[in-house]
Amino acid sequence: MATMGFEFDGATFARGGDGYEPARSAAVWNARTPERFPELIVQAASERDVVAAVRLAKAEGMTIGVRAGGHSWAGNHVRDGGMLLDVSRLREATIDAAGMTATAQPGCPGNEMLAALLAHGRFFPAGHCPGVCLGGYLLQGGFGWNGRIHGPACMSVEAIDAVTADGELVRASATENEDLFWAARGSGPGFFAAVIRFHLRIYEAPKVIANGVFTYPLQELETVFRWAAEVGPEVPRDMELMVFIHRDESGEAEVAVTGPVLSASESDATTALALLETCPSRPRAKLAVPRVDVGLADLYAGVHSSYPDDHRYCVDNIWTHAPVDELLPGIERIAETLPTAPSHMLWMNWGESPDRPDMAYSVEDETYIACYGVWADPADDQRFGGWATDSMRAMEGAASGIQLADENLINRPARFVTDANITRLDEVRAKWDPGGRFHPWLGRP
Ligand SMILES: Cc1cc2nc3c(=O)[nH]c(=O)nc-3n(C[C@H](O)[C@H](O)[C@H](O)COP(=O)(O)OP(=O)(O)OC[C@H]3O[C@@H](n4cnc5c(N)ncnc54)[C@H](O)[C@@H]3O)c2cc1C
Structure with a gap:
């Protein structure tokens, strides 16, 4: 599908057009769909769609809200104006049971990933509820099964592949683009790039x-x-x-x-x-x-x-x-x-x-x-x-x-990282997303 000069494998919906409202309300699992209306919804069907969507947003001067599993209670990614980039169809996962690693696209539900791991005798601290997807879950911390042993699930993220505000696909880890990796583990709904894949450490399954x-x-x-x-x-x-x-x-x-x-x-x-x-x-x-x-x-x-x-x-x-x-x-x-x-x-x-x-x-x-x-x-x-x-x-x-x-930051702004880390997050955001392409949190203290 061609939209504003960019080709997509998936579908796009302009505000007011056919299919727009079902696509908007389906983007939030909470039945209280926010009264906020993006101008364009892109349902990415491939990783190259995510690159194309961010480049389109850059060319047209649009802000971006990214949706994976849509389980943000506040519907964080549904904002007024700009683009809603829906990556929920990117749900592939790979498991290397011997190497104790896995990869997952952001639309992969944590419970499905965990069931596949258990079949290999392996484990990951996925969230407690079916349907919560790894995209939002891993970025915000991730409180999952055996989280008190393995820590918040973001501690088991070893690298991400993400499309930056410039439309470039980069790897971020402890040794590459370290500041982006630092931010990806805990900034949650305020992260300033579109993640297309997580590289994960996995564990022995409990007996x-x-x-x-x-x-x-x-x-x-x-x-x-x-x-x-x-x-x-x-x-x-x-x-x-x-x-x-x-x-x-x-x-x-x-x-x-x-x-x-x-x-x-x-x-x-x-x-x-x-x-x-x-x-x-x-x-x-x-x-x-x-x-x-x-x-x-x-x-x-x-x-x-x-x-x-x-x-x-x-x-x-x-x-x-x-x-x-x-x-x-x-x-x-x-x-x-x-x-x-x-x-x-x-x-x-x-x-x-x-x-x-x-x-x-x-x-x-x-x-x-x-x-x-x-x-x-x-x-x-x-x-x-x-x-x-x-x-x-x-x-x-x-x-x-x-x-x-x-989080309920839109109604009750409250401290979610230390004061030193919010200052550093602002600095890292200013470096990677100086034009504010990706929406920040809906509220902050
Ligand atoms: C029923 C229910 C049960 C839950 N149980 C748990 C639990 O046990 N443990 C726990 O820790 N949390 C839990 N949560 C909270 C949930 O983990 C968070 O809301 C998480 O953000 C959901 O991830 P998602 O991908 O499904 O949602 P989304 O709403 O798609 O993502 C949330 C936000 O993350 C950002 N985001 C998502 N994907 C990307 C991406 N690929 N690139 C960049 N930014 C992205 C966006 O800002 C988006 O608004 C639960 C939520 C619900 C509704």
Whole structure:
């Protein structure tokens, strides 16, 4: 297809033309499609399309928003004016099981990559939900399975191939275009080049996958969160201890504790799961499943049930190391104001990443708290649309920053990298994208 003098293997849609609106709304997984309208949508069907699209944007003086899996809650890449460059059709992955490396195009869903790796006895810390693609996930950090062992997934990126604002295809790694590589690992929705391929380090697959699940009545909230805060530093790194506030099947708010383990041995899994039994509320559990052996597909299905497709979302988050006494009033407020199911609050014991290298990603803390407002009816936008933002704003005095994974910068700008790193990001951006071809974050502090 020829568009403005450039040839594309894929399709293009001009604003107001046939197919434009379906292409625009399909670019965001959240059913709340932003009221922002690019002038041109390019659906790249090949890597050379990405080069052509950036060159077209340069020739026409257009800004660019890049979409991979479209799972940005805020629809970051859908902006007014300019080009929406959709790379979701670039979804190829290659695996070198013996060499412990893989490559992936940005539209490759992390869960599909992980399933292919497991078939080879290999592993990658892909995200927790099916459909999240490696494009946005790896650029923003990436909190995935066994992320507490391997660190945020961006730590396992060894190089990228990207089309720069000039329309040139470059490799960036620890030894080539180092500053671009530094920025690619953590700048997330503010990255200033279009990535067409990631080069990844992969790992041995875990030997045991299991989970423990306990649910408690809301009266146990304080006891459960005090316990979660206390045991946080002891949680083995092969377990993700997560505490949720959500609604049970009857619509009652409850507290749920889960501890998926992806362990190297049976004894590691047993030790980790035993921790879940130490909660003082244990005798009053509504449901107690100390251990269930599962496959990764079961874990994905469990997570997906809290994030149904075709629903409307508002999401926000904080990192914190504040004492639990300081956090409890905010958590209680969240429980009191929780919207309809499957809206929920997540508490995750994270701690610092092991051996974090110098990269843009630089803000993380002991505990991660996020609110996910979920509803189906557009008529409820007014009612539920501010819940996550308001809940996190009420707790921001206790926050050390946010994760870009669940960013809500358009409504609540907050610190997502250190002050030194935001300064350096601005400098690196000014070098690689002096004309502002690629959109920066939707908001920043
Ligand atoms: C249901 C659900 C579950 C989630 N679970 C997790 C989780 O477990 N762990 C976690 O860390 N995150 C999670 N997230 C957050 C998710 O990882 C981020 O929103 C991530 O950015 C999604 O990547 P994507 O490619 O699917 O989305 P996109 O919306 O396509 O990408 C997000 C942004 O990244 C940039 N971008 C994407 N691709 C490129 C590219 N090729 N070149 C340059 N810039 C690009 C763009 O600015 C784009 O707006 C979840 C999100 C959802 C909706």
